[in-house]
Amino acid sequence: MDLIKKTVKKIKNPDKKMFDAAKEKLRQQARPAGSLGILEDIGARLASIFGTFDVRLSKKRVVVCAGDHGICAEGVSLFPSDVTASMVYNFVDGGASINVIARHAGAVVKVADLGVDWNFEPALPIFHKKIKRGTLNFAHGPAMTRGDAQNSIEAGIEIVEEMFQKERIHLLGTGDMGIGNTTPSTAIIAVYSGHSVSELTGRGTGINDETLKRKIDAIEKGLAVNNPDPDDPIDVLAKVGGFEIGGLAGLVLGAAARGIPVVCDGLISTAGALLASKIAPLAGKYLFAGHNSVEAGHHFMLKHLNLDPLLDLKLRLGEGTGAALAMELIDAATRILFEIKKFEEVAIKDVQNSRQAVLK
DSSP: OHHHHHHHHHOOOOOHHHHHHHHHHHHTBSSOTTTTTHHHHHHHHHHHHHTSSSOOOOOEEEEEEEEOOGGGGGOOOSSOTHHHHHHHHHHHHTOSHHHHHHHHHTEEEEEEEEEOSSOOOTTSSSEEOOSSSSOOOTTSSOSSOHHHHHHHHHHHHHHHHHHHHHSOOSEEEEEEEOTTTHHHHHHHHHHHHOOOHHHHOOOTTTOOHHHHHHHHHHHHHHHHHHOOOTTOHHHHHHHHOOHHHHHHHHHHHHHHHTTOOEEEOSHHHHHHHHHHHHHOGGGGGGEEEOBOOSSHHHHHHHHHHTOOOSBOOOOOOOTTHHHHHHHHHHHHHHHHHHHSOBTGGGTOOOHHHHHHHHHO
16 A cells, blocks of 8 residues: 555646647647647647657557456356456467557557466566456455455556666556456446446447346446445455456556556556546546447546547457557647647738638
């Protein structure tokens, strides 16, 4: 817990004056005001984080946090839990969806084992941060102890520190792997949104109506049995969360403390980001939403965090794929801010008259 508190204290509010200056620079560019939509706000936010108009995001990383879930015993997923370990090996081999998309975006992918029900060989090039081999079934009691919840968050913070000690990271994407993990993620947003579980629950891996009903019932039962405290995000994580979700929350906290912007993927990554923002509200200043997932709960998470997604491609994969796809747009936002010329620089002195002349 000391590491979490120390990390939270290091998180600084991005430079408001730089943000305002960037917005003014964008307003003076030779184009209609606001015509590049949320890319303008992203460029200004990055300027406020890095303290410069000329932001260069040359070192991009995607960390995929992996863990298994006891709630799978309730029959909430289409796939068995042993798929999680198999996919970790696929990530390491570079053959998964996130590897392909990240390569295109110029990002390096690294996996973190927070709670996979498998003993990976120590030489495997991943972050070995296993808390336990999967959570307990939260339909019958807490998913984990409070101590384990804290340890999973601290593991995420440690991952950022280990990466940062090797080289400065400019942009961090968060991804996930864990069969059944849309179920705890949906339970987390149910704690905070005020909406019904049935309204928030999606089909995850493509489950049918019967499995969807079991999933909704399992979440409702877990919330009733555990009564997670919305004013205590670590309690929420312990009661209905997952080890990889705690790791994802730690990544956000650790990155924010180091001044690194974070682009979240879908439902699970954003669940971790939501908990991080509850632990440290300033951490939310470093968050960017890669996309809007088809998972119903993700929409409510983004709304709760006041984040506009860059993409809406009907994705529901996870792994960090939506985050990696958005990285190129985030790169574009930095160039928009720095490189587009002002009206005065292109010898347009009377903007109003010039616009009228074009209309004629």
